[in-house]
Amino acid sequence: MSNALHQSPSGPDSALSNALSILFEPSPVLHTKLAPELHPLLQSSSKPVSTYAELIDLAVEHIYTWDQDSQARFISGHPRIGENKNLSKLSAQEQNATPSPGGARVTPPEVLARLAHLNACYEKRYPGLIYIVFVNGRTRAAVAELIESQLGLEHSLSPDSPVLDSIQPVQVGGEEWASELNRAVGDVGLIAKSRLKTMGLN
Structure with missing residues (x-):
């Protein structure tokens, strides 16, 4: 995985935003929330990320901490x-x-x-x-x-x-709705992992 993802700013045209857009599909919340919030985590030694697969795992784990509205806006990018x-x-x-x-x-x-x-x-x-x-x-x-x-x-x-x-x-926000949202976020992660194989990356 390119070091530029760790080092570049987290704006909409950054290497990190571009990589996330390819893996997850571009969406406003990806550029305004996911990329800026992941950027400091990538720079932190407590969350070492050296592969795109690890980046996907980190992103999905982080998305699960969001409020439900933000998660729903994220999956609507697909x-x-x-x-x-x-x-x-x-x-x-x-x-x-x-x-x-x-x-x-x-x-x-x-x-x-x-x-x-x-x-x-x-x-x-x-x-x-x-x-x-x-x-x-x-x-x-x-x-x-x-x-x-x-x-x-x-x-x-x-x-x-x-x-x-x-x-x-x-x-x-009820149990059935939340369960379906949770499944959808997980499937977005599976789609992203599949894209890595398509692109010959890891």
């Missing part, structure tokens, strides 16, 4: 599952789809429509959160089934079932 626009190169690779005969990855439109509806259902169920999961090689169709399981829905390719108004939200 794109929704199934989104095709404004994706970073790594996010586009991770949004795993079904390979076509020519080798390109193409997700059937009905799966994308289902995912868009499931994302809306999830966000109705868990106000202030977006669905984050470590895809780990699964297709978007398989991820749609994960969201359905999370929401207690039967498998379907319907683009509008169940009716969004039928989804009952859980209490923000």
Whole structure:
């Protein structure tokens, strides 16, 4: 890991902010809170960090100490599952789809429509959160089934079932909401570790 991450200032254009943006996806809270708070920890001898994997572990451990609103704003830096626009190169690779005969990855439109509806259902169920999961090689169709399981829905390719108004939200900050936030932060860490392998780093 570059010494510049330890030594550079912690502004939005610093080496540390840039590295964190690649590993975790850029977001305002990453630049204004995570990078500035990690910078002194990296310089401290009590928290020696010599690899990107250790940087990810330190970052996730630190994010867990934040208030829930800050954690939710952090995970919202990731794109929704199934989104095709404004994706970073790594996010586009991770949004795993079904390979076509020519080798390109193409997700059937009905799966994308289902995912868009499931994302809306999830966000109705868990106000202030977006669905984050470590895809780990699964297709978007398989991820749609994960969201359905999370929401207690039967498998379907319907683009509008169940009716969004039928989804009952859980209490923000309550046990179920907090548990889902906690899982999402952990999965962001798993995604970042997977990116290291993609980039051939450690």
